[in-house]
Amino acid sequence: MEAGTSAFLITGSLNRSGTRIQFVVNNTNRSHNVEDTVKNTLIMLALVAALILSVGVCSAQTTKAAYVDSEKILAELPEAQKASKELDAMVKGWQDSVAAMNADFQKQVEEFQKQESVMAASKKDAEQKRLADLQQKLRDFYTQKLDARTGEAMQEREKRLAPIREKILRAIESVAKEDGFTFVFDRANLLFADAKVDLTYKVIDRLKRGPTSPKGK
8 A cells, every 4th residue: 555545444234134234435545645736736737837838839939947846845845744744633533433433333233143033023123224324324424524525634635735835836936937937847747857947946945935025125
C-alpha cells in the first residue's frame, strides 16, 4: 500500500433467509492529502497554460516561460503541512470509528448465526431487523463522514485548501509578473527545464515574506 494511503474493509450484511450475512465496503483514502490536491491544481493550471502557449507562441513577439516545483513549495509552507496533519488526524478518527462499529456488527452477526437455528420465527425476524438497522447505521455514518464526493472529510479538505491554493497562486503570479514571465509551469510536467528559470525559491521567499510594498513607500 502506498504511503499516505489508508484502507479498511467493512464486512457483514443481512440476508432474510438467515444464514450468511455479507456487507462489504472498501475505502482507499487518497483524497485527503493536501500536498497532492494543491499540486494537482497547479499541474492542471500548468497544462492549460501549455495549451495556450502551443497555440499562441508563434504569434507572440516576446514569450518568457518559467517553472516552479510545487512539491518543494508545499514542503516549505507551514499552512499546508498543518492542514495535512489536521486532515489526516480527522480522517483517521472517523476510520477508527467505522472499524470499531464494523467489529461490533460482525460480532453480533456471528452471535445471531450461532443461535438462529434454535430461535422462534418471531424472535429471528426481530433480530434480523435489528441487525439490518445496525448495518444501515454503519453505512450512513460512513457516507456522512468519508464519502469521496459528499462526506465531511471532503468538505473540510476543500475548506482548508482554498486559502492555501489562493496564497500559492498569488505568490507565483506576483513573482512571474515582476520577472517578466508570461507562463509558469510545474516542474513535474517538464521533460527539461533550465535552472535559470526556476522560480521555486523566489515563490517560497515571497510566501514567507508576504507581498512586497510598492517602491517609494
